[in-house]
Amino acid sequence: MRVLVATAVPAERDAVAAAFPGGTTEVRLPAATLLRTAGGYDLLAAGVGPALAAAGTATALTAAALEGRPYTLVVSAGIAGGFRPAAPVGSLVVADEIIAADLGAETADGFVPVTELGFGTVSHRPPDPLVRATAEATGARPGAVLTVSTVTGSAARAADLSARHPHALAEAMEGFGVAEAAAAHGVPVMEIRAVSNPVGPRDRDAWRIPAALAALTGAFGKLAPVLESWNPHDHR
Numbered sequence: 001m002r003v004l005v006a007t008a009v010p011a012e013r014d015a016v017a018a019a020f021p022g023g024t025t026e027v028r029l030p031a032a033t034l035l036r037t038a039g040g041y042d043l044l045a046a047g048v049g050p051a052l053a054a055a056g057t058a059t060a061l062t063a064a065a066l067e068g069r070p071y072t073l074v075v076s077a078g079i080a081g082g083f084r085p086a087a088p089v090g091s092l093v094v095a096d097e098i099i100a101a102d103l104g105a106e107t108a109d110g111f112v113p114v115t116e117l118g119f120g121t122v123s124h125r126p127p128d129p130l131v132r133a134t135a136e137a138t139g140a141r142p143g144a145v146l147t148v149s150t151v152t153g154s155a156a157r158a159a160d161l162s163a164r165h166p167h168a169l170a171e172a173m174e175g176f177g178v179a180e181a182a183a184a185h186g187v188p189v190m191e192i193r194a195v196s197n198p199v200g201p202r203d204r205d206a207w208r209i210p211a212a213l214a215a216l217t218g219a220f221g222k223l224a225p226v227l228e229s230w231n232p233h234d235h236r
């Protein structure tokens with residue numbers, strides 16, 4: 001089992017690192033720096049947004065493949081906005097689907113995803129058994145996690161996203177980029193998020209970042225044994 005965990009910012013990466021005893025060592029790649037835990041997890045703070053997430057994740061995946069020690073799983077992790085009432089602040093969400101929610105075109109009839117324009121994909125599905133095992137071990141609620149390039153700042157946009165994706169529990173800004181890079185390398189992906197704020201009208205003062213980071217640390221403490229016993233060939 002070789003796991004790459006991609007976060008957006010160093011504070012999220014360090015919250016993940018805090019779950020692993022024994023400290024970390026720095027591994028410098030040409031365009032990215034990893035923190036390697038004693039247990040062999042590689043932690044990457046790739047930057048905010050899907051483009052940096054995809055670039056950083058692809059760099060780490062390529063470096064590992066060239067070294068002859070490819071990753072067996074990529075995890076997108078961090079804090080997120082939670083859709084009310086299903087994903088309250090402080091709760092955990094594990095993605096059963098990772099959706100690019102604003103990758104498309106605005107038309108007179110509303111938003112049209114790129115797939116309906118004949119391009120690419122807008123969704124990746126993490127392995128079901130891994131999602132279920134993660135939910136059970138960590139208490140994370142399974143549901144869709146949206147990837148957006150613009151943080152939602154109004155009730156109208158929150159309602160529009162919820163109407164288009166009724167099973168969405170959270171929005172963040174990196175999961176789809178991480179998933180695209182993982183898919184290009186044929187490596188399974190999952191996303192786990194700790195909710196720091198509600199999705200809706202912008203109120204930065206209401207973001208509960210330290211509590212969400214603490215929840216992320218707690219989640220990885222419980223997730224590590226799940227990942228270590230997970231069999232990538234189990235498709236049940």
Ligand SMILES: O=C(O)c1cccc(C(=O)CC[C@H]2O[C@@H](n3cnc4c(=O)[nH]cnc43)[C@H](O)[C@@H]2O)c1
Nearest residue numbers: 008009011048049079080081151152171172173174
């Ligand atoms: O200021 C800090 O101390 C701090 C510590 C950790 C993380 C941050 C961030 O600002 C992380 C940005 C990151 O968080 C995700 N996020 C969180 N809430 C939302 C949301 O409502 N909508 C979209 N994304 C959200 C996102 O993945 C960002 O990359 C600051």
